[in-house]
Amino acid sequence: MMEKINAVITGVGGYVPDYVLTNEELSRMVDTTDDWIMTRIGVKERRILHEEGLGTSYMARKAAKQLMQRTGANPDDIDAVVVCSTTPDYHFPSTASILCDKLGLKNAFAFDFQAACCGFLYGMEVVASLVASGRHKKVILVGADKMSSMVDYTDRATCPIFGDGAAAVMVEATTEDYGIMDSILRTDGKGLPFLHMKAGGSVCTPSYFTVDHKMHYIYQEGRTVFKYAVSNMSEITAKIAEKNGLTKDNINWVIPHQANMRIIDAVASRLEVPMEKVMVNIQRYGNTSAGTLPLCLWDYEKKLKKGDNLIFTAFGAGFTYGAVYVKWGYDGNTK
Numbered sequence: 001m002m003e004k005i006n007a008v009i010t011g012v013g014g015y016v017p018d019y020v021l022t023n024e025e026l027s028r029m030v031d032t033t034d035d036w037i038m039t040r041i042g043v044k045e046r047r048i049l050h051e052e053g054l055g056t057s058y059m060a061r062k063a064a065k066q067l068m069q070r071t072g073a074n075p076d077d078i079d080a081v082v083v084c085s086t087t088p089d090y091h092f093p094s095t096a097s098i099l100c101d102k103l104g105l106k107n108a109f110a111f112d113f114q115a116a117c118c119g120f121l122y123g124m125e126v127v128a129s130l131v132a133s134g135r136h137k138k139v140i141l142v143g144a145d146k147m148s149s150m151v152d153y154t155d156r157a158t159c160p161i162f163g164d165g166a167a168a169v170m171v172e173a174t175t176e177d178y179g180i181m182d183s184i185l186r187t188d189g190k191g192l193p194f195l196h197m198k199a200g201g202s203v204c205t206p207s208y209f210t211v212d213h214k215m216h217y218i219y220q221e222g223r224t225v226f227k228y229a230v231s232n233m234s235e236i237t238a239k240i241a242e243k244n245g246l247t248k249d250n251i252n253w254v255i256p257h258q259a260n261m262r263i264i265d266a267v268a269s270r271l272e273v274p275m276e277k278v279m280v281n282i283q284r285y286g287n288t289s290a291g292t293l294p295l296c297l298w299d300y301e302k303k304l305k306k307g308d309n310l311i312f313t314a315f316g317a318g319f320t321y322g323a324v325y326v327k328w329g330y331d332g333n334t335k
């Protein structure tokens with residue numbers, strides 16, 4: 001009988017831009033305060049990719065280069081590159097194709113896909129399937145977003161939330177019992193009116209009108225999104241935990257999307273997991289969309305141990321949401 005192939009994460013790389021946009025600076029741009037942002041969202045500062053002419057692929061490239069170095073990967077051995085982003089360099093070609101060139105990959109196929117803030121979460125399932133097929137042994141999965149490219153810095157309801165960043169993981173085939181073990185993923189298309197960008201796509205093409213009317217920015221009805229995020233993320237993490245025999249006693253880490261500290265608290269309390277077991281970096285990076293989950297891994301890698309049970313969860317535009325169960329494959333402090 002053929003042995004079951006699992007897809008295991010074997011390394012992490014990340015990158016955030018140098019420029020730090022603090023709440024103090026924001027409060028000089030719009031009518032807000034550090035106190036409001038900290039109590040309602042939980043973001044202290046976020047990174048912004050300021051330099052003209054640099055897009056998402058720049059950050060993705062930095063993250064992937066670090067990943068290749070840390071894992072000692074030979075570029076010729078990479079079979080595929082998957083980039084999850086809502087802020088690609090161009091409508092086309094894909095950011096993944098640019099990355100392939102910059103990394104000197106000769107034997108890979110590469111593509112982007114977009115699932116808003118659930119990009120990396122869905123991406124783990126996509127890449128796990130590529131690897132489990134037996135046809136792809138080494139795949140780079142990137143979550144990267146330059147949210148500042150579509151944030152209206154005169155809108156106080158959205159501009160404190162978002163930041164720029166990218167991180168990447170190597171996913172490899174193994175017959176050991178580690179890796180991306182299970183997922184419950186959902187899409188509720190009824191979310192469209194509450195979180196979207198009005199123009200720039202094929203329904204409403206760019207024009208002077210769309211620019212004058214600020215239709216190329218993030219539009220969000222925060223309160224509605226908040227409610228859906230809390231209930232769906234809490235329920236789906238509880239569901240994946242139950243399905244896999246995971247409880248507060250054997251869950252080692254919860255990795256939630258970093259959109260709002262109050263949402264993170266709600267998910268943790270539903271699972272009855274103490275905050276020491278929840279990865280949080282929202283205070284430093286804000287919501288980097290597809291970047292949040294792998295940036296958490298990047299920050300916490302040293303604390304991870306082989307065999308740790310990790311539950312990832314996210315919620316984003318669409319609405320997209322879900323949870324993924326990962327059995328971690330290496331001791332982080334050895335890398």
Ligand code: UT7
Nearest residue numbers: 032033036040041117156157222223225226229259260316
């Ligand atoms: O990653 C994709 C998924 N996105 C999310 O998960 C985001 C979910 N939503 C949220 O995180 C929250 O809804 C927000 C952070 C966006 C907003 O927080 P909220 O507690 O829901 O505030 P609100 O929109 O209900 O606004 C409360 C008040 C309003 O004033 P009034 O109408 O009560 O007088 C706003 O005008 O707070 C005001 N407000 C602000 N005040 C100071 C809104 N933004 C600000 C601000 N500073 N930056």
